[in-house]
Amino acid sequence: MSTEPAARPGVAVTVNGAARALVGAQPPVTALDWLRGLGLTGAKEGCAEGECGACAILLARPAPDASPAAPTAWTAINACLVPAAALAGQEVVTAEGLGAPDALHPVQRELAVRGGSQCGYCTPGFVCSMAAEFYRPGRGAFDHHALSGNLCRCTGYRPIIEAAEALVAPAADDPLAARTTAPPPSAPAHALPGWVRPGSLTEALARLGEPGAVAVAGSTDLGVEANLRGARPDLLVAIDRLDELRVLTVADEVVEIGAALTLSEVEARLAGRIPLLDAVFPQFASRLIRNGATFGGNLGTGSPIGDLLPALLALDADVVLVGPAGERTVPLTAFFTGYRRSVRQPGELIARVRIPLPLATTTAFHKIAKRRFDDISSVAVAFALDIVDGVVRGAAIGLGGVAATPIRATAAEHALAGAAWTPAGIAPAAAALAAAGTPLDDHRASASYRRAMLGQALPRLLAEQPGGRAS
């Protein structure tokens, strides 16, 4: 007879195929700690801040591209950042659920035979990230970026990459592959002490009106606040699965992106329609983080180094806010009022962003960071220029990391208007860009370095264009 506690309706989790009662899961308990408490100790805590991937697990989530043929995707996430309460009603697979020593999963087998594991601390996390890519419908070549959030301190990455590249398609009778063709689990309304998943936007707004209530979406920012800085909100209100916040529409004059869509979902659903965002996605954290991080969360942090913000400024986006009194639309240029402050009132949510069409002809995103990938910006510059017959007819430039808020480089934009798209023509605008903002010295970069990066951004963009030549 099973010794498992009976699963209560609405708060059970399917872990490696078995229903487990979600007991002892109130915040600040993380999904990682809760799973490890079940004895599933494959997933590890390496950093507790989303940087190492040792905690990666798989969740059955709505497929990023919302494909009717394969509506569910095995999605790898950082279990150290996500509240355990968010697992209610979900299906979780850990490295233990993929295979066993006498029946290894193909990913585990390839890692083992190719020497992709030494101390093994990182291995369960690599296994889960690799398995998510293994099960990606229509996968051709293995996408190396699927592993960008996983660190290994001893094996070296060559055998790990060789293992990934040796993978073939899942077997015809693979149960996890079959699972992708059925609908994903819904996210049932439920509550635990300090946590609520409302059943509707109306209920979410009502709960957010309570003292100490904080909205949580992917928890990639709040999870770090909880783990490293001891943040303990009185009530977390989960908004990540509210249908009203998960709509993406493309019309003749505007693209609307729901605030609770993750970066991975927006990337898949836009399918290249907004090249400037496509330039941002691979430079934003790792696939593990992008599978959780939402558009609304990036705006909600109000961080001056949020990477979506310069891009959305250059795209001339509006923010649609929703509160108890209804919706209101604010230009993103008027959204931020100071360091991590905005016009959003307590109790209001970001519902979606609106990007007007048509798009500018020439766009680019320059992220200056200490590492090429998976790092926080020191400076970010997003360009959206209309260049017609060698003349700049319109310019919007968004900047991150050079002021207390993300800003538009208005002086440089004015200097570009009507300028020849040549080294001499852009020189005044490049000088204006070098003087934009009020960069500071901090642990990421000095103010003078930031100014230097701003000053070379336009010449670099010109050089990157076909036939372009820097001065």
Ligand SMILES: Cc1cc2nc3c(=O)[nH]c(=O)nc-3n(C[C@H](O)[C@H](O)[C@H](O)COP(=O)(O)OP(=O)(O)OC[C@H]3O[C@@H](n4cnc5c(N)ncnc54)[C@H](O)[C@@H]3O)c2cc1C
């Ligand atoms: C390892 C790591 C790497 C990272 N790298 C990058 C990077 O390269 N670039 C970058 O820009 N960021 C990066 N981040 C920061 C973070 O991932 C992003 O800011 C992300 O978009 C936050 O989204 P979320 O859904 O996880 O937000 P959450 O953590 O759920 O929430 C963050 C804040 O936004 C609020 N919020 C969330 N949704 C809404 C909404 N709809 N309306 C109003 N408020 C809302 C919450 O109340 C909270 O205050 C990184 C984080 C980690 C841990």
Ligand code: FES
């Ligand atoms: S423990 Fe390092 S990413 Fe979660």
Ligand code: FES
């Ligand atoms: S095998 Fe030791 S950390 Fe990767």
